[in-house]
Every structure is written in structure tokens, then in C-alpha cells.
Amino acid sequence: MRIFVYGRLPERWRERFEAFFDVKWWDWAKEGRFLTDEELLEYIGDREIIVLESAPLSAAVIENSKSLKVIAVCKGTPSNIDVKAATQRGIIVFNTPARNADAVADLTVGLIIMSARSIVPALQSVIQGDWYRRGPLWAYLAFQGFELKGRVVGIIGFGAIGRRVARRLKGFGMDILVYDPFIAPEMIEAFQANP
Secondary structure: OEEEEEEEOOHHHHHHHHHHHHHHHHOHHHHHOOOOHHHHHHHHHHOEEEOOOOEEEEEEHHHHHHHHHEEEEEOOOOOOOHHHHHHEEEEEEHHHHHOHHHHHHHHHHHHHHHOOOOOOHHHHHHHHHHHHHHOHHHHHHHHOOOOOOEEEEEEEEEHHHHHHHHHHOOOOOOOOEEEEEOOHHHHHHOOOEEE
């Protein structure tokens, strides 16, 4: 199989790919840019598979890539691909749902903690020297924040990310409310959350 990898892959994956396939590479993150449609068509050439992350793949490129059979998108949704154009050409498009769900859940919980504990304003205050000018009592009163334990958080959408956020926040002793019309209430309750 002839493959074009248009993105970042760990070195161990490169070795595995090259052991079994004829592979061309373009690491847009390392190169600092996406390829133009003309350059992309040249790289794809007679490749049957393209593996990519968030780089765009237009209808024009899909329509003019005569050997292309599979587009593998290494992210949750193939929003950077003209799926309609691929479907019309009979090209299979698949993605990797929940690939970054843990990272997004971690970031979400981190942002909740930052908000609850006033971390950003407190940091800005220290950088600006307010702590020294106004004193620790002022800082204590200005940036006291609140604990997460016993608080209620609402999660809209209980897919891969929503479930991971709920699991993490449960560890803080929070009560979880969930809204997702596509998930059975029993599944929400199984996470000790309230629909």
C-alpha cells in the first residue's frame, strides 16, 4: 500500500509504517505550514491512503487524487475533510472518536479549578506587584475562591469527553447534573450523575 502521512506521528509509528508500507511524509507542524492544494496533489500522487490530523483536504484535492481509496483522520470529527466529495468518489473516510478525550477532559477540569480558585487573577496580581503593595490580607480576600467539594456542576453532552469530565469531578466530591437527550438516563445514573 502507498500511504501519504500529512501530519505529526511519533517516531515509533514512523518505523512501523515504513516497515510495511511505501510512505511519504509531510509534517506540517515541523514545517510550519500546510501544503497548498497543488503541492498536496503532488505529494498524494498515486497514494491510496492519506493519514492526517487537522490539515485541510479540499474537494478539489479529493476529486483529483485518482488513486485515493482511504482518508484516515486522526481526530474526533473529520471536519477538515470534504466528506461529501470523498463519498461521491467512493473514498472511505474514517476518524478516531475520543482520541483526545482524556486531554480535553483534563483541560476542562483544569479550567474549572482555575476559575474556582481565581488562579489567573491571582497570578496577574503577583506579576503586577499587587501582593507586595497591598499585602497578603488583601490577596486572601480578593482571591479566596471556593472549594469544589459539595458544589454542583452541569455537563451538557455526555459523550466521551462529558463522561471523562464527570469521572474526574466526582473525585473532587462534586454533584454532577447531566443533560444529553441522546443518552439513556440509566447510563447517566451509572456514573453517579443526575439526568
